[in-house]
Amino acid sequence: QAVVTQEPSLTVSPGGTVTLTCGSSTGPVTSGHYPYWFQQKPGQAPRTLIYDTSKRQSWIPARFSGSLLGGKAALTLSGAQPEDEADYYCLLSFGGAHDVGAQVFGGGTKLTVL
Amino acid sequence: EVQLVESGGGLVQPGGSLKLSCAASGFTFRSYWLSWVRQAPGKGLEWVANINQDGSEQYYVDSVKGRFTISRDNAKNSLFLQMNSLRGEDTAVYYCEVQGYWGLGALVTVSS
Numbered sequence: 001q002a003v004v005t006q007e008p009s010l011t012v013s014p015g016g017t018v019t020l021t022c023g024s025s026t027g028p029v030t031s032g033h034y035p036y037w038f039q040q041k042p043g044q045a046p047r048t049l050i051y052d053t054s055k056r057q058s059w060i061p062a063r064f065s066g067s068l069l070g071g072k073a074a075l076t077l078s079g080a081q082p083e084d085e086a087d088y089y090c091l092l093s094f095g096g097a098h099d100v101g102a103q104v105f106g107g108g109t110k111l112t113v114l
Numbered sequence: 115e116v117q118l119v120e121s122g123g124g125l126v127q128p129g130g131s132l133k134l135s136c137a138a139s140g141f142t143f144r145s146y147w148l149s150w151v152r153q154a155p156g157k158g159l160e161w162v163a164n165i166n167q168d169g170s171e172q173y174y175v176d177s178v179k180g181r182f183t184i185s186r187d188n189a190k191n192s193l194f195l196q197m198n199s200l201r202g203e204d205t206a207v208y209y210c211e212v213q214g215y216w217g218l219g220a221l222v223t224v225s226s
Contacts, residue, residue, distance in 0.1 A: 001176055036214070038159070046151075046159060048214030057214055089159050095173075100147045100164060102173040108158040 002026045004092050006106035011114055012080045020109045021072040022090030028071035029092060034100070035073035036091040037066055039084075040108075046089065050075060077111075085113040116140040116215040120208065123220030130200050134220055136193040136210030144168075144188040146213050150195045152206035153219075162208070163195065177203075200224045 003025040012018035022035060029035060037050040048057050050066035053073065063079045073090055088109045095101020122134040134150070149164040163174045163184040172184050183196040193210050200222075207219040 040159070045209060045216045045218055048216070051214050087158075091159075091161065099171070100166070100173075102175075103149065103161040103164060105151075105159045105161050 001102060002092070002094055002104050004090065004104045004106040006088075006090060006109045008107065009110045009112070011112045012077065012084075014080055014082060014113055016080050017076065017078045018080060018111065019069070020075045020077075020088055020090075020111070021069065022074070022092065022106050023072045024092055026094070029068060029073045031068065032096065033073070033092040033094065035066065035068075037064075037073075037075045038089045038091065039086045040089065041086045049088075080113050082113050085111060087111070116212075118210050118212065118215060118217035120210055120217045120220035123208065123222045125223045125225065126200055127226050128201060128224055130224070131196070131198045132200065132222060134195040134197065134208055134210075134222070136217060138191045138193065138210075138212065141212070141215075143191040148184075148186060148193045149211045150184060150193075151209045151211050151216075152204075152222075153209070154203070154206040157206075160206075165193070197222070 005023045035053050038046040040046045049060050049064050054066040065076050067074045090106045093100050093103045117139045119137045126132050150162040165172045165184045181199045185194045205224045209219045210217045
């Protein structure tokens with residue numbers, strides 16, 4: 001099965017902007033991988049931020065956005081807040097354009113707001 | 115309001131079996147792919163399995179193929195994960211997930 005890669009850790013200043021990326025060992029990430037992004041804080045269940053590359057869940061602040069960037073899926077946080085410090089995971093689907101198929105999580109990015 | 119409630123977790127010996135259930139409400143259950151995701155203590159998220167709307171397609175992570183079976187009952191709005199031949203490395207919190215909604219998880223501990 002494919003390997004999905006993320007930056008192990010990133011640091012952003014309060015109010016700053018940071019981009020997390022999600023790559024695939026099989027080649028460029030496309031919209032056909034239906035990229036998801038999740039946030040998880042210690043002791044809590046994951047929370048979905050972004051689905052289908054760039055669609056934001058209704059309860060998610062607009063400072064989170066998803067895109068494709070340089071052959072990878074990307075999550076950009078603009079105007080970081082202290083409460084955004086968390087682990088972030090991407091999820092890619094490998095079923096092709098018409099099927100969800102097998103899915104793989106990235107290893108996660110630990111984001112520090114400092 | 116979408117709700118997902120997992121049950122069936124617990125302590126089981128290596129080689130044993132366990133069946134997880136996920137009771138869903140608040141959405142049209144039969145319309146969506148459903149997934150099981152797990153998280154071992156101190157580790158990242160791992161996708162385990164998913165199933166399509168009518169149950170005719172299932173996919174699994176390589177490490178559980180032949181041991182775990184995902185199924186669903188659309189009449190009862192329920193998702194299941196039958197886990198056989200359990201190993202220590204299966205110890206984790208197991209979450210059901212649908213369209214970005216998550217349950218609170220069920221802890222499975224495999225230990226003698």
